[in-house]
Amino acid sequence: MYKKLMTLIAAGTLLVGCSSVEEKKEAxxxxxxxxxxxxxxxxxxxxxxxxxxxxxxxxxxxxxxxGGAVINGEDLDVSNVASTMMAGPQDKMAAEMEYLQLLSEADKIKMEDNKVIITTKDNQELIFEAK
Structure with a gap:
């Protein structure tokens, strides 16, 4: 009787432990x-x-x-943008430099459905969609 009780307690503890680990993963x-x-x-x-x-x-x-990003309503302030320093194809390097410059000039942000739209100080838009 004692063995059965201890087995039941151990099994119950194991099940409760596994479910709480799963809940933490989901969170x-x-x-x-x-x-x-x-x-x-x-x-x-x-x-x-x-x-x-x-x-x-x-x-x-x-x-x-x-980098840093402060979002206050629709206002966006991006600061101290840095990156790794790998070299790549010329066209991608040029796009990267231009993109990072635009990002550093970000002024507004809005979220619509699965999109993020960033507008720069000179009204250029960067439109992102959820991956």
């Missing part, structure tokens, strides 16, 4: 930053963007980039 997945793909410029560069906890980051055509 982390829900909080993971969403990555968006640039769709209206530099089609072959595969440029992406994501935001998380006051940061912006993504892939800029050849390198990974990162």
């Amino acid at each position: 982390v997945a829900e909080k993971a930053p969403q990555e968006y793909h640039l769709t209206n410029k530099y089609q072959n560069a595969d440029i992406t963007i994501a935001f998380d906890d006051g940061k912006v980051f993504g892939f800029s055509g050849v390198n990974r980039y990162f």
Whole structure:
């Protein structure tokens, strides 16, 4: 009788432990930053963007980039953008340089459905869609 009781307690503990681990995995997945793909410029560069906890980051055509991002309503302030320093094809390097310059001039941001639209100070738009 004692063995059966201990086996039942151990099995119950194992099941409860596994379900709470699964719940924690789902919560982390829900909080993971969403990555968006640039769709209206530099089609072959595969440029992406994501935001998380006051940061912006993504892939800029050849390198990974990162920096600060403050979003206040529709206002966007991107600062201190830096990137890794890999070399690549000339066209992707040119697209990367231009994109990072536009990103540093970001002024407004709005989200529509699965899109993020960033507008620069001189009204150029960067349109990103969820990956």
